[in-house]
Amino acid sequence: MIFSSKAEYGVRLMVELGRQSAEHPTSLKAIADAEGLPLAYLEQVVARLRKAGLVMSARGAHGGYWLARPATEIGMHEVVQALEGSIAPMECFIHEHTERVLCSHEPDAGQGCATKLLWTRVQGGIIRSLQMTTLAELVEFSRRAERVPTVAA
Amino acid sequence: MIFSSKAEYGVRLMVELGRQSAEHPTSLKAIADAEGLPLAYLEQVVARLRKAGLVMSARGAHGGYWLARPATEIGMHEVVQALEGSIAPMECFIHEHTERVLCSHEPDAGQGCATKLLWTRVQGGIIRSLQMTTLAELVEFSRRAERVPTVAA
DNA sequence: TCCATATCCTACCATGACGGTCGGGTTTTT
DNA sequence: AAAAACCCGACCGTCATGGTAGGATATGGA
Numbered sequence: 001m002i003f004s005s006k007a008e009y010g011v012r013l014m015v016e017l018g019r020q021s022a023e024h025p026t027s028l029k030a031i032a033d034a035e036g037l038p039l040a041y042l043e044q045v046v047a048r049l050r051k052a053g054l055v056m057s058a059r060g061a062h063g064g065y066w067l068a069r070p071a072t073e074i075g076m077h078e079v080v081q082a083l084e085g086s087i088a089p090m091e092c093f094i095h096e097h098t099e100r101v102l103c104s105h106e107p108d109a110g111q112g113c114a115t116k117l118l119w120t121r122v123q124g125g126i127i128r129s130l131q132m133t134t135l136a137e138l139v140e141f142s143r144r145a146e147r148v149p150t151v152a153a
Numbered sequence: 154m155i156f157s158s159k160a161e162y163g164v165r166l167m168v169e170l171g172r173q174s175a176e177h178p179t180s181l182k183a184i185a186d187a188e189g190l191p192l193a194y195l196e197q198v199v200a201r202l203r204k205a206g207l208v209m210s211a212r213g214a215h216g217g218y219w220l221a222r223p224a225t226e227i228g229m230h231e232v233v234q235a236l237e238g239s240i241a242p243m244e245c246f247i248h249e250h251t252e253r254v255l256c257s258h259e260p261d262a263g264q265g266c267a268t269k270l271l272w273t274r275v276q277g278g279i280i281r282s283l284q285m286t287t288l289a290e291l292v293e294f295s296r297r298a299e300r301v302p303t304v305a306a
Numbered sequence: 307t308c309c310a311t312a313t314c315c316t317a318c319c320a321t322g323a324c325g326g327t328c329g330g331g332t333t334t335t336t
Numbered sequence: 337a338a339a340a341a342c343c344c345g346a347c348c349g350t351c352a353t354g355g356t357a358g359g360a361t362a363t364g365g366a
Contacts, residue, residue, distance in 0.1 A: 002241060002242060002243060002244065003242050003243055003272075003275075004323090004324070004325085005324080005325065006324090006325090008243060008268060011267075011268045011271060012266075012267075012268055015267050015268070025341095027340080027341065027342090028341080028342080029340090029341075038325085038326065038327080040326070040327060040328075041325070041326055041327080043342080043343075043344090044325095044326090044344095046342095047342095047343075047344085057341095057342065057343090058333095058334085058341090058342080059332075059333045059334060059340095059341065059342045059343075060332090060333045060334020060335060060340070060341060060342075061333090061334055061335040061336070061339065061340040061341060062334080062335065062336095062340075062341080063333080063334070063335090063340075063341050063342060064341075064342085065342090076271055088155060089155060089156050090155060090156055090161060091155065113165075113295070113298070114164075114165075114168050114291040114292070114294045114295035114298065115161060115164045115165055115168070115291070117286075117290070117291060117294050118164060118229055118283075118286055118291060119156075121282040121283075121285070121286055122156075122279055122282050122283060124282060125278035125279050125281055125282030125283075126275055126278050126279055128278055129274040129275050129277060129278030130271075130274075130275060130278075132274070133270075133271055133274055137270075138267040138268070138270060138271060139267070141267045141270050142266070142267035145266070145267065157352090157353070157354085158353080158354065159353090159354085178312095180311080180312065180313090181312080181313080182311090182312080191354085191355065191356085193355070193356060193357080194354070194355055194356085196313080196314075196315090197315095197354095197355090199313095200313095200314075200315085203314095210312095210313065210314090211312090211313080211362095211363085212311095212312065212313045212314075212361075212362045212363065213311070213312060213313075213361090213362045213363025213364060214309095214310065214311040214312060214362090214363050214364040214365070215311075215312080215363080215364065215365095216311075216312045216313060216362080216363070216364090217312075217313085218313090
């Protein structure tokens, strides 16, 4: 049970954007360098964030990305959802919207199997803890962690 | 982001054991048939539960498995932990106990990166929702779901 | 005693998702 | 026109996952 690295990278990227003023765009190159992440891969990651309307972009020289909204108004559940596709602890939760593909083991009556009760709670726990965290919080945290003396040499 | 099928199968298995009285052991074969799961694979799953001390076993004819404790005293976080190894939303959380393998991206100071704040909360959310659910609850739920009239034919 | 039933254990395997690269296209600034 | 950057799709190696195979060991019953 683990989130993919898309989530990790994407969150880092968002934090990095949050640290910049939203005036002039930040290039992916800059972020890739700052975080030590592969540029080409970041492109795929940021594409998801853009499609989800979380970041905006400008092409061409001096182009780049910036937050579509102030960081205080961005809940991390949106970010993770955009990156991860959907926040589902079990396969049968994914198709939720479409044609009710049920758990296969689920009795005909629907919404039956006992395990679903469990996974539903887990899903709730995950989503709640994501919702209660805003991007602004993470940005603030990273700002503070910044000036920690390492060796004071 | 998804739990492995080991978790799913294992939880089903535990529920099934919870439905049986803990007197006479239940064979894996019976459970595999009841749930429609591959026997050989279940063996691997149940091995983890046994090693974690959640179920006990008897070999030989009329052998099988039973709960090591009453279902009311089994928290689902124990079950999932046994099955899944550890409940960690991100790689760098796994080595926790061993030699402090840090996030690689984490600044030298340690406990630094902003994303860790997020994943820590998520982990908390998951564990809490698992802890608050006992096996007994799931067993009870499955008992009730049992007698749902499908067509009343 | 011998067979059926069952747990136990280890090795093996195929598929698919994941993390990542590559090449090229398009847009914009200088 | 050249550089900087976003954009897009195809490709690819590795590794965890889900599952199988085969056998060893233990136990109860005929």
